[in-house]
Amino acid sequence: MVLEGKSVFGGIAIGRLSIYNKKENQVKREKITDVEAEITRFTDAKETAKEQLKGFYKKAVKEVGEVNAAIFEVHQMMLDDLDYVESITNMIRTQEVNAEFAVASTGDNFSKMFAAMDDDYMKERAADVKDISNRVISILQNAENGSVTGEEPVILLADDLAPSETVQLDKSKVLSFVTRHGSTNSHTAILARTMNIPALIGIDFSEDVNGKMGIVDGYTGTLYIEPDEEIMKKYEAKKAEDENKKRLLLELKGKENVTLDGKKINLYANIGGVADVANALSNDAGGIGLFRSEFLYLESEDYPTEEAQFAAYKTVAENMAGKKVIIRTLDIGADKQVDYFHMEKEENPAMGYRAIRICLDRPEIFKTQLRAIYRASYYGTISIMFPMIISVKEVKRIKEIVAEVKAELTAEGIPFKDCELGIMIETPAAVMISDLLAEEVDFFSIGTNDLTQYTLAIDRQNPKLDSFYDSHHEAILRMLQMVVDNGHKHGCWVGICGELGADTTLTSTFLKMGFDELSVSPAMILRVREEIRNTKVEE
Incomplete structure (x- = not known):
């Protein structure tokens, strides 16, 4: 078959x-007499569930990095959602029902409510609320998963x-x-x-x-x-052929990223946090092309201090031993929500209050991060990259804030190095004015995931649209070429840090377009290197 x-x-x-x-949780409705004791049962089970999720988070961080582990922090926050908790406790109190029934009913109600929403991010929360509800029920019933x-x-x-x-x-x-x-x-x-x-x-x-x-x-x-x-x-x-290819890839360690006709390109790694540096080094990354700094915010219960951020950035800079480390400033919002930022729910969070918009709106948070990055720059080779840029005005304001931070550090006698400043090109607006933006910054890095989503008007989280989502769309490829041409014309080097950078069917295309750098997941570095070394650009 x-x-x-x-x-x-x-x-x-x-x-x-x-x-x-x-293990299906069979839940029966039961009448209870001690309402407060039943609410305590629920609260205790909820706290136990949060402890379990903390354990999953730590395990996932080791296996898949901070960014991919963040879903377990989202689940912890959902367990403390006031509407969810009040719905359960109110049902126990007014209907005098057992905690299992109240959790199951609320879980079903919230799941249906999320599933019926127009926003695709909120639709995905339907499965999450079922997951956390089943976890609490399992704990209440002492059941195994x-x-x-x-x-x-x-x-x-x-x-x-x-x-x-x-x-x-x-x-x-x-x-x-x-x-x-x-x-x-x-x-x-x-x-x-x-x-x-x-x-x-x-x-x-x-x-x-x-x-x-x-x-x-x-x-x-x-x-x-x-x-x-x-x-x-x-x-x-x-299968044997696959395993043989993996062994051959390991032989590419230490080799240059150079084509058959002598064109060189930098091959860097995307990482989600400090723990991923070892993976980047073991796969022979030439540097870090995207350090997603938001993990520091996602794993914290309050705004991470300057010292905590400095320690993380310094560790990465030192571990990379002089190789370039490009730190992307805070990129939360959309599908990466942080409770203590107290952001209002949005109809369309992917196009909402996120990334650089938050930083420019709340400069005190932005300056704390920039101070930490510049302090860490003294210990390695750090570049700074700003996400979700749509205008020259934003870049000019960023540079003003950077100048303020550098002046403060100088006045305090704190050593730092100058950092390259770059921007993410992930909106059609940034593509169309890339000639103007290139005059303001040292480099561009194209976020192909969001650029494809915004250009094609397709939510990449929506499974119904998988057949329409085309990262090889001619419009995307033309945009990539336009950004490279405009960047080079005005003195910018240009790279890709989106997932498309690891698509080996396009490696030769990227080389021909003139890209200076590709930044991919650590596991893909040697595969992309193999493709580069087997390519003749002129052909």
């Missing part, structure tokens, strides 16, 4: 199919996998995962890609496949169930 779906991460997996059975049983590694099949379930899996027992639902841009998909597990979504499997032999082809999005001998031999050879 052959089933077709969508690939989340490439690779070949061969093994037994195992259906991940979630689903897991992988047996010693033999398996291809895991599930209706869908919540991020908390994915991070709890014993990775040594999972060859691949296959789900009926989910989107190619969901949190779980990102976790799968980061963990290098071949994964498929949109596979409509039946329950009777449990225990049968299977093959996952992560390149074509295909699941083979009980393959015949010929198919099995073909994929065993393909």
Whole structure:
């Protein structure tokens, strides 16, 4: 039997199919007499759930980095959401029902409410509220969650996998995962890609496949169930070829990023926090092309101090031993919400109060971060990059604030180095005025994820639009060329730090366009290097 779906991460997996059975929480409505004791039961279970999620966060940080682990902090915040908590406690108090029933009912109500919203970010919260509600119910019932049983590694099949379930899996027992639902841009998909597990979504499997032999082809999005001998031999050879390619890639360590006809390009790593530096170095990154500084804010319960930020930036600068480190200033908002910023809910957060808009609106937060970065610059080679720019006016204001920070540090006798200043090109507006912007900054780095989303008017988080989302769209490619041309004409070097930079089908195109730098996830550095070294630009 052959089933077709969508690939989340490439690779070949061969093994037994195992259906991940979630422990369903059977909830009955019961009349209670001691209302306050029942509310205390709920509150205790809620706090236990938050402690569990803190544990998942720490585990996920080690496995997939701070940015991808942030979903567990979102879940902790959702558990403390006043509307959610009051709905549960009010139901217990007024209807005199057990905590399990109140949590289940509220979870269902909130999930339906989120699912019915027009905003796609809020729609995705429907699954999250079900996940946290099930967690609280499991604690109230002293129930265990689903897991992988047996010693033999398996291809895991599930209706869908919540991020908390994915991070709890014993990775040594999972060859691949296959789900009926989910989107190619969901949190779980990102976790799968980061963990290098071949994964498929949109596979409509039946329950009777449990225990049968299977093959996952992560390149074509295909699941083979009980393959015949010929198919099995073909994929065993393909798997061996994949493993051989990985070994060959390791031989590329220490080699230059230079084409067959002598064109060089810088190949840097995108990282989500201090813990990711080791991964960048082990994959031979020439520098850090995108250091997402927002992890410091996402993992903190209050605004991170100048000292805390300085310590993190200094550590990265020192560990990179003089190699370039490009720190992107605070980029929260949209799908990265931070409770203590007290931001109002927005109809369309992707186009709302986010990134540089917050920094320019709240300069005290911005200056604290810039002071920390400039202090850290003394210990390495740091560049600073500003996200979501749409005007020259914004850049001029940023440079005024930078000048104020440098003057303060000089007056205080604190040593620092001058830093290159650059901007993210991730809006069509920035593309169209890139000639003007180039006169104000030292470099451009193109955020292709948001640029594609804004140019095509497609929410990349919406699975219904996956077939319309085209990062190779001619409009995007023309924009990339326009930015390179304008940047070079006015003295800027130009790079890509969006996921498109790791798309090896476009590597030769980027070289021909004249890009100076590509910044990709650490795991992709050697693959992109191989493509560069096998390319002849003139051809």
